[in-house]
Amino acid sequence: MLQVTINGQPVQCQPGQTILSGLRTVRVDVPTLCDDPRLAPVGACRLCVVEVDGQSRPVAACTTPLEPGMVIRTHTPELEECRRTLLRLLSQNYPVQAVERDPLSPFHRLVRTYGLEHELHGKSQAALVDDSHACIHVDMSQCISCFRCVRICHEVAGQDVWRAWNRGDRTEILPANQTNLRDSTCVSCGACVDTCPTGALADKSVLALGPVEHEIRTVCPYCGTGCEMHVGTRAGRLISSRPVMDAAVNKGHLCVKGRYGLEFVHAPDRITTPMIRQDGEWRSVSWGEAISFVAERLGQIVAEHGPDSVGILGSARATNEENYLAQKFARIVIGTNNVDCCARVCHAPTAAGMKMMLGTGAATNSFDDIELAKAILICGANPTENHPIVGARIKQAALRGTKLIVIDPRRIELAECAQIHLQLRPGTNIALLNAVACTIVEERLFDPAVVPEHIGDWAHFQTFVADFTPERVAEQCGVKAELIRAAARVYAENNPAMSIHGLGVTEHVQGTEGVMCLVNLALLTGNVGIPGAGVNPLRGQNNVQGSAHMGCDPGILTGSVPIAERAARFESAWGASLPMRPGLNLLKMIDAANKGEFKALWAMGYDLALTNPVAGATIRTLQGLELVIVQDMFLTETARLAGTVFLPVASSFEKDGTFMNSERRIQRVRKVIEPPRECRTDWRIICDVAEEVGRGTGFSFASAEEIWEEIRTVWPAGAGITYRRLEAAGIQWPCPTEDHPGTGILHKDIYAADEPPSLRRIRYSPTSETTGADYPFLLTTGRALYQFNAGTMTSRSQTQQLRPVDLLLICPADAQTLGIAEHQLVRISSHYGEATIRASISTQMRPGELFATFHSPDTFLNRVISSHRDRFVQTPEYKVTAVRVEPT
Ligand SMILES: Nc1nc2c(c(=O)[nH]1)N[C@H]1C(S)=C(S)[C@@H](COP(=O)(O)OP(=O)(O)OC[C@H]3O[C@@H](n4cnc5c(=O)[nH]c(N)nc54)[C@H](O)[C@@H]3O)O[C@H]1N2
Ligand SMILES: Nc1nc2c(c(=O)[nH]1)N[C@H]1C(S)=C(S)[C@@H](COP(=O)(O)OP(=O)(O)OC[C@H]3O[C@@H](n4cnc5c(=O)[nH]c(N)nc54)[C@H](O)[C@@H]3O)O[C@H]1N2
Ligand SMILES: [Mo]
Secondary structure (H helix, E strand, O other): OEEEEEOOEEEEEOOOOEHHHHHHHOOOOOOOOOOOOOOOOOOOOOOOEEEEOOOOOOEEOOOOEOOOOOEEEOOOHHHHHHHHHHHHHHOOOOEHHHHHHOOOOHHHHHHHHOOOHHHOOEOOOHHHEEOOOOOEEEEHHHOOOOOHHHHHHHHOOOOOOEEEEOOHHHOEEEEOOOOOOOOOOOOOOOHHHHHOOOOOEEEHHHHHHOOOOEEEEEEOOOEOOOOEEEEEEEOOEEEEEEEOOOOOOOOOOOOHHHHHOOHHHHOOOOOOOOEEEEOOEEEEOOHHHHHHHHHHHHHHHHHHHOHHHEEEEOOOOOOHHHHHHHHHHHHHHHOOOOEEOHHHHOOHHHHHHHHHHHOOOOOOOOHHHOOOOOEEEEEOOOHHHHOHHHHHHHHHHHHOOOEEEEEOOOOOHHHHHOOEEEOOOOOOHHHHHHHHHHHHHHOOOOOOOOOOOOOEOHHHHHHHHHOOOHHHHHHHHOOOHHHHHHHHHHHHHOOOEEEEEOHHHHOOOOHHHHHHHHHHHHHHOOOOOOOOOOEEEOOOEOOHHHHHHOOOOOOEEOOOEEHHHHHHHHHHHHOOOOOOOOOOOHHHHHHHHHOOOOOEEEEEOOOHHHHOOOHHHHHHHHHOOOEEEEEEOOOOHHHHHHOOEEEEEOOHHHOOEEEEOOOOEEEEEOOOOOOOOOOEOHHHHHHHHHHHOOOHHHHOOOOHHHHHHHHHHHOHHHOOOOHHHHHHOOEEOOOOOOOOOOOOOOOOOHHHOOOOOEOOOOOOOOOOOOOOOOOOEEEEEEOOOOOOOOOOOHHHOOHHHHOOOOEEEEOHHHHHHHOOOOOOEEEEEOOOOEEEEEEEEOOOOOOOEEEEEOOOOOOOHHHOOOOOEOOOOOOEOOOOEEEEEEEO
């Protein structure tokens, strides 16, 4: 502790604190304009000046460290006059209307506090307004040159869009392209708006709808990163969202979807009453009629064809509580293990591969390990677009010297700041990752503290991978041998090294095995169970980790335990017997339907008609079912093409509950507004149907918290997590007791275990989906920043204007050969079907390879996707389809 005197009072401070942070801990408020806790202090605005005994002039509190014995004065008449003079200078040409319109912005508040509002005479100058961006309004007449936008874009977002041009009085802040924001490299994260103290940068939604009245803290409804946000409302309408400063994951940052992707909630075509389809036409009905229709039809089908003719899909977009009830309903009300969720088409291979090798099918480490890693291996993931907050954190780490290795067929954004980019041919992960393992073994780069004593199958593994020399696989993978060796060295020699992977690993016929190859690398190099390391999937949707973990998977019960092992425990908890016949996963449900053995599907928040592979065939199968219950906010393609009954749900802003993010963190989702009209929460609907069929006892809950209380009793690793504890912050499981802090890093003692973890010999059996004369291109598919999966939410928000259509990326040489121009419509066809899409000529791509997004029903890209599946868990091979492409 360090003793100082502030305004005559003795105060204890921490060594290393600046004067400003010392003042804040004792709640002495000095004005600041250039300070933001997310940014390195610069001392530019000088409003925070204070007097320190022994110093001839006032010093900036934000950049001056506290020293023992300092005597500090913060509000002497001289200092206050100095502040007034500074503010007067800043407001010389400042538009007076801005202050009237938004009196509460930090700068406007200061202008008023110092009595300067009557001195303002400026006007907004048209030349300084940039209205080009869909979400962000720019009026640099309000710029006071605090450079917070420039700094946050560099220091947090890692984008460098905003730049300061000229110096002194002539300083101007403009996007790097010096034209406008829309045409710049802006990723629309809104961090600049969030930090701007004046309103020079503002959210268009707030300008249009007026200032926020209430704010509630909740979790973003999009990806598995789990960013926390304050959602602002006015008159019952969502109008803004801003990042939670001390949020565990996003630490004061959000991406475009969390910030500008919320308008879907108020979309005019949101379905707000239940509907039944009769003679092809949708008819609005009461809840009573909808629920009794569902109960009756399910009952008839079970009576006629048996419980295994029915299947339920939980929603990776809904809460843990709701997914828990979905699988409980399938198992004890219907009496089937036919329950799944879209983890099936996503990271089921991760869960399976990691569980087989490490015992737990979830990320070993946390996002906070990114800053601790010396090297990061990113395989088949594109975080700056798909998990932008994680992407920004990785980018910042790279800028500070962390070594990056990117394995991706495309030159993605992170490849630009990577040491090494292995631009492999899609579908060759196994050969490539085995070659990395081979190099580690051959060049003895493994960790001698764990190899060979603390690792299983070493002798066999050594001989097995010896066949995969980089020189031998180079041509197959399309990567130079020396580059593979270099990557192995960077990964193995920079300890700790973290591995992060995505769908470029899992969505293949050897998806599960690809994940296992990554685990091999981590095990060999001692990178399991320590900070800054591990094997870390970037999970897809907001609650896909939770949906499967709650038991929306045919083989497992809540807590990811196999049915055979824990049936007795659940039977006594639920007071009902469990079906012991193996259940069908989603893909097998489709197969069974084609054989006439599967008749009814209840799809909660999952647009499988659009997003499953071989869409043409999938749709025909769905249309052949006797009953398709769609529970969603919008008339999805599944509903439109094959739905029998539609149950309208509340969005995540209209209900309470919890989500589980990629790093096993349970976080509280809070109701911000009332659901529109008749919309009900998913959990309420499930309970209503259970009640209707006379099985209400296990489903009589009055709140999401009551459901959570039941989950805790059946899931020992989550037993310590309560809603009360979640008020303070999210908690990562395992968390067995209420005084347990949760677990950031798994497998701490894995190498010391009696039975050491074992390496796996993974043979490479390439996919049979290959190019030829008819279909000469390899198409790989994935996502883009501004749209999300089925697009139901992003296409109804401001994000839609930022990237309205799916694109097919093609390299300049191929585009030229085929005579394809930028944004031209092209037809892609495969063995399975065809689709029309706009081309975009991109230097990210290599000749012979294409990349397309699948977000829009107008494209219906998945009509061309193949029917190949992962050998272990049937995840579709979305990442490799042989296609032909031609201009239309
Ligand atoms: N903006 C946005 N964010 C999203 C989503 C969204 O739709 N939009 N969806 C969410 C969901 S559900 C998920 S699962 C995640 C997915 O997040 P990611 O896993 O990052 O998703 P993808 O873009 O499908 O694929 C990742 C990368 O794999 C590469 N790839 C393709 N084939 C191969 C291969 O054979 N080997 C290797 N090593 N790489 C290959 C692709 O070029 C691509 O860059 O994103 C989530 N976040
Ligand atoms: N070609 C190709 N196809 C792919 C992929 C690929 O890489 N390439 N990736 C696959 C992957 S990883 C995934 S995860 C799937 C995603 O496919 P889907 O799961 O079909 O897509 P999502 O857009 O995530 O959302 C599903 C639905 O949930 C609804 N929803 C949102 N919140 C709630 C809620 O609280 N309750 C309910 N009941 N509904 C809600 C939305 O309106 C939306 O209709 O696509 C897969 N398809
Ligand atoms: Mo996903």
